[in-house]
Amino acid sequence: MSTTKQVKTWFQIHKWTSLICTAFLLMLCVTGLPLIFHEEIEGLEPRLAPTLPASTPKVSLNKLVETGLQANPSKVIRFLYWDDHQPNTVTLSLSDSLTAPPTNFKTVIMDERTGKVLEGPNDQEGFMYVMLQLHTDMFMGMGGKLFLGLMGMLFVLAIISGLMLYGPIMKRFDFGMIRTEKSSRLKWLDLHNLLGVVTVAWAVVVGFTGVINTLSEVVLGLWQVGQLAEMTAPYKNAAPLTGKLSSLDQAFEVTRRAAPEMEPYLVAYPGTMFSSKHHYAVFAKGKTPLTERLIKPALVDAKTGKLTDMRDMPWFVNALFLSQPLHFGDYGGLPLKIIWALFDLVTIVVLISGLYLWFARNKATKAQIARMGQSKAKQIENAEILTLNSPATDD
Template sequence: MRYWYKIHRWIGFICLLFFLLLCLTGLPLLFKTEIHDFNLLDKENMHPASDYGQIWREVDAGEKLVKEGYSGKSIRSISVQPDEGRILFRVQDKDSNKPVAARLSMGGEQLAYYPSDHTLQPWHQEKVKYPWLAEFMHEMHRLHMYLGMGKGGMVFLGFMCFLSLVSVVSGCVLYGPFMRRSPFALIGKRSWRERWFGWHKFLGIATAVWAIILCFSGVVIVIFSLSYGLYIQDSKTAVKDYWQSAPAAGKHLSLAEAKTFVMEAFPDDVILSLDLPDRRQSPAAYIFYITPATENPLDFLGQLVFIPDRKGMEPQYFTKPLPDYLFFAGYMLKLHIHNHELLILKILWALLDIALIFVILSGLLGWLRKGEKIERSSVATPSLNRPTASTWKWPGILAGLSLLGLVLPLYGTVGEFAGTIAWLAVALLSIFLWRERNSQGNA
């Protein structure tokens, strides 16, 4: 246990600032949709939502408008946002050689086409009440995702997530020996240090499952992003070998023809985005990113389908299935992002986030004042004696409810309701136990 104690102290100290940064930046991002809607100046003219099939049928009209209004630009990729009723055209100067890809969001500028009123405008030029608020949310997103430093920052934050995971897990290992003689949720009153340490233990174990899942999923998301980039590169290499002996292109295949072919060849899938062919390379191809229509489309998750940019032969395609591990990574992405869509769930997650921030700060204060003379019963090195089963009774119940609160909202409206009940139970049970333990006095 002494080794676990050292691991918890030193690893926690190393990753503390970055763990705190992720918690602080994640707090406003929980309410990004509500903040965005609040900040819009012209809410009455918001564009109606659409579905994938309908919005892709409007791409041809948007393509025509882009070519007419931006004759010096070429369309490099197209992606859709049905919930916003928006089609995004990523364009660049016709003489530019910079790579552009829809899924990796590389290079170019984006134009937003709204089929509902047939308008085209540069993306992110919405009229807002407070530009500083929009800029603040943008910075929070950049810091939370990659410290504003691109792929290198994302990898570094992923490593900090791993260290944070080790810190939380080691804290859970230490909980039993520390609490062998104390009931759960009891806050000491003998010294300032004991009170802070009591809150550190109580809130730390109450938020442990939530923190573990978010840290672990954060690590997986980074691996997911890097692995998906490798999948894209491997697929592009494989298609070159597959079409190496293909005849030279005659007439080029139009976007409408390629899109119609894919929609007919994969009737059970939806198109997330596509990269248009670079006709300076051979073989040139349309690259579609598709996913099953029954699933909630996720960022970066899309199987590549290549359509050769040539006519005069039977239409064909080449595709390479997604590796199985990417589907697991996609599920972890859901646990991190898509399981708190209801406002009540966002509020409950915000309370968990604030509690975890307190755990981090109380751990920091304990570290800074570690040289003070303290009650040995409060923060001494943990006992080697095995904790009793009752030590884990209430933490185990809270852990089970937390898992239900994380998983159930992924399964429709009923799941969201059940998940909300689970998180409310976590909050109310924690408050009840705290009041019961501390109402008896602890002189």
């Protein structure tokens, strides 16, 4: 393929991938800004649990579950977990039934030292909830997630095609040039190119991890039909559970003994999507900043209280868990989050300038076609592609 055809091909790829995804990328960048600082924003919320002496003993998990269900007699418990932003609390996720859809739930927050039910905020309202839903699925569920994943892939392709166009140009010009003596369109073009190259590594990382995050339900589904099915296979033909379940405290204790370097943080009850009909699924995470994103599931027989299996997650599940904090810059504390926010703002400028350049180029091309006639349309389009970055080019 000739150089001219290569440039035209990359130009068309860059143009159309950018045009298709830009509006959605702008929305993701705007909603992503407050989400970068979600931990700091959530930290401003008042603590639900009162201050008590550090030596205050904790109520047993069995007692907490019993109290939570007594306050909600028509509900069943599906999950129990700890919220890092609300110390000294345990959260129960209740539902109308174990087979109800994931959106059917009610959270009950309890003081793990007194066993009292606390008045918590509504997690399904407010500014941060709206930002999160727009950013993850646009309130469209899994279909919205997959659509945004497609937009993320187009964004990555737009970045690659932009580099393929910008690389040959920089062989002829100084890096970072801004042709201020030329037209407004050329100044914006140079600024668009410069900012795009400066943020390229960040944009690829955030775009790629964003695509991975949109596949979370697919990834967890593969884990369910793969590793989880293998772990629960010996119980496939077992009789249904009857009577009282074994101690939840015991399930956590056997998990701690099996993985002393990890800390249990969530349990899925028997019959839920992340367990089996016969097990507590206790999920443990590492205790250090480097390992806290690596999850290990333990299956505890809900009748006998014995550990039946515990394995490391498959690589593709770990990739998902590791990509989630990287997407929002959660690995390096506030300094990294500030850098992430600055790159986000620069990317907004790149996206807006790209739209401006397309509209300006389209307008200029139409004006020339009107002056010169339709027979020159193809030549003008080719000239726009091949000479736009020439020093002699002007509007």
